[in-house]
Amino acid sequence: MSGTTAGAWQLEARGDRRQFAAVEQRWSALTGGSFPMPAFTAASTARFHLHFHATRVRDVAFTATETATPVRTAPSAVRYEDHVRLWLVHRGSWALGDTRDNTELTIPAGRFALRNVGRLVHYATPPHTTAQVFVLPAATLSPLIRDSMVTGEISAAEVRLLAAHARTVHETLPELGPVGIEAARSTLLELVRAVAAPTFSATDSTLAPVLVQAARALADRLLTEPGLSSAVLARELGVSVRTLQRAFAAEGQSLTTHIRDRRLHEARAALADGRLSVSEIAAHWQFADGSHLSRLFKRRYGMSPTEFIRAGAGRFEPRAERAA
Structure with a gap:
């Protein structure tokens, strides 16, 4: 592949064909030409408004898109034999074109579709569609896709895990x-x-x-x-x-330990802020009472909430949270 093998960017874009060309250029720079963006109809680029997150991780690319205007690609003879695509549609719908009979398969909100895309010629979305799209190496995934298509509910646990991981990768990739x-x-x-x-x-x-x-x-x-x-x-x-x-x-x-430690961390930040009492902080972060918070806080940080405040909360760096 040419260009960088990993990267992430995001934007909110609106405007006309000239502004849309800038979006296409950024996509090409991110993917190094390995994942060409399809051509879009004149109506789609003449006036558009979208939020767009894009991520590339070697031979995998994915986007999270929210469109305020309708989008439709122009029919094309370009084939994507080496790619598999996965669409997760959260709102609106996503229509897929197919060369076999020039019809469209529509993926409604709450559904996903995973397919080989060698025959894909266009797609269309109505206004206010929110979706994630993954472009993946066919050599790795094609054997799992029977009849060239897998569909299901995005509420499935494995789909939610994928969506959560994709968001984390986008945020942490740099x-x-x-x-x-x-x-x-x-x-x-x-x-x-x-x-x-x-x-x-x-x-x-x-x-x-x-x-x-x-x-x-x-x-x-x-x-x-x-x-x-x-x-x-x-x-x-x-x-x-x-x-x-x-x-x-x-x-x-343990998960219980994680929840307790996160609540203590937030309670410590609230104590440092100084606007709430110990009992108010305990109630907000779901400790039984101020005494319960004080016991756990001292065990975690080596001093009570009161001692923490007196020591100068803004300057205190507890032993358990010091940078390595």
């Missing part, structure tokens, strides 16, 4: 070294295989770290909820509690 980039790519492909194959197991050693990542991200969003537990997270992620606990055990930490 910080990753060569080993991290290869690990990110390998996990993306393993998760797509899980989407394609009915034998997915969340206890797989390759997939367990992604399950842990998804659970941590979900837990962080629910830290102030009184009912947050392993059972709640397992239900939201579509796996059993035992599967989730095993995944965390493989990482050397």
